[in-house]
Amino acid sequence: MNDILIFGEFSISNKLRPCVFQLLSKANYLKNKLDDSKLKLLILSPSDLNFDEIINELKYYNIDEIIIVKNDNFKEFNSDYYYNCIKNIVLEVNPKIFLIGGTNIGRTIAPMISNSLHTGLTADCIELDINDEKNLSATRPTFGGELMATIWSKTYPQMATVRENVFKIEKFDENNPTIIFKDYNFQEYKSKLSLIKQIKREINNDLANARIILSGGMGLKNKEGFAKLENLANIMGAQIGGSRLIVEAGFASSNIQIGQTGQSVAADLYIAFGISGAIQHLCGIKNCKKIIAINNDPNAPIFNHCDIGIVDDAALVIEQLENLLSQKV
């Protein structure tokens, strides 16, 4: 009962999501700190899916056992069928630790399982470790991303979700995991939820590939303040981004949200106007080469995570930038 179980979530194109490989990489570190622990992966799949390629990909993560459960009810996501099956497999496998990707699907399934198994769950962790008592120690941002909390659980399995791209993928020497195929029988059970239509989502990559990003937060105060920053970005030929709070306030649209809940970016230059720097936001910009922050609160966390910090009202600096640029043209 020292085993670690990972949920292998598929993307819409029936490929394992990046978070699965990221969790497997991290699980190797956890497994090494536990005695006699096995790493297991659980995959739910429609009956007709071919697994050759998927299994080949999975040979580099030191997995001991891959459990593939087949049923046509797993063709699309249905929380009832997923929950029903995963719960039973978890009871059967009886792992010490159960990790799930922090996707919208993962964040739906995880609390269903934890509530029905009466066990603790820590959401959106950014660090996982094993403590001296050989239990899971899960660290997550809380309080709007201003505080970090390390959470321990008194019950088993100890469950956690981790957002995509929080952990890095690390490959190991090739091995041959035991593969167990199972058919799952729902018997008389029928979900009352039904999928009427599925519309594929187009992902906007402008931000992910941007070289210069001007990004706005609540320091811009209102819609007009943010519009001024958009205008500046247009003049500069930069991409525009926003913090979670300014998106939630309705001043910026959600497809430009940067951070753990939005997009991760890796610009050459990231300029944050009036963003205080919640942990989730900092996680999303940590791969940017240079970060400039403008904020009127000298104690704002972002000043500990920037290359150049300017303590000033972001709106005033935007105005001056506009002036300087119009003189140049």
Place this chain on the structure above:
Amino acid sequence: MKQQLKIAVCIKQVPDTGQIKWTQNNTIDRTNMDSIINLCDEYALEMAFNIKEAYKDKQTQISVFSMGPYKACEILKYALALGCDNAYLITDKVFLGSDSYITSKILAQAIKYVFQDEFDLVICGQFASDGDTAQTGVGIAVNLNIPVVTYISSLIEVNDDSIVVQQNFEDSFNIVKLPLKSLMCVINNNCKLRNPNVLGYMLSQRKDIKILTANDLGFERNQVGLQGSPTYVYNAYRYNEDNNREKKIYSNLSSNDGAKIILKEVQKLFDYYED
């Protein structure tokens, strides 16, 4: 066809994390912190009103629940002023320190206590801006043993015994039909939220907020709060990850000089691209 529709909406009062000020000792300055209704929960209320309006020929009753200290009456009053019919404050000092697992249990028990199983929909915000675990709504559904649909961005249509909604996932939008007697978790979709009007405020003055305690709901002290919760916070601290950033901070520049520093960096980059 059932003529009555009973909706329960669960809301939470949260600190206004958009206004956090830090002290020099890396603790949060709570002295001037405002408490507000959690944003997703405003959309949950909006969803309840939209459903009520869509079911023209049903009599819809919206009851709102909140677990928290007495101060949380503020947001329950707000919900009543918006037009909710009943409000319940779930409060007891033994609930203090409950994690999301226990909170789900308590809220589910309150819904059972009030409705004795005679309800049609429970609507929650997807997550709270302070904890952001996104677990409580789903947990309530498991405790009530009803289907749950998460990440709902909009209402598509209502039928006699079902509701059709849009659910947002990372790589798809799903149009999903859910039965009456299920739980919906609603996200912020930037739709226009209604505001209470004067008549709403006046009518709400006549409505009482009913109090539910651990005793009412049949919980023993050791089943709830910190003691009953499977998880606990071992340690909490301000995030200060080591990083190699230069952290050159300018505190007393004119805005014009600040702008010049930024432009210099932009220029450097353009020069670099041209090379």
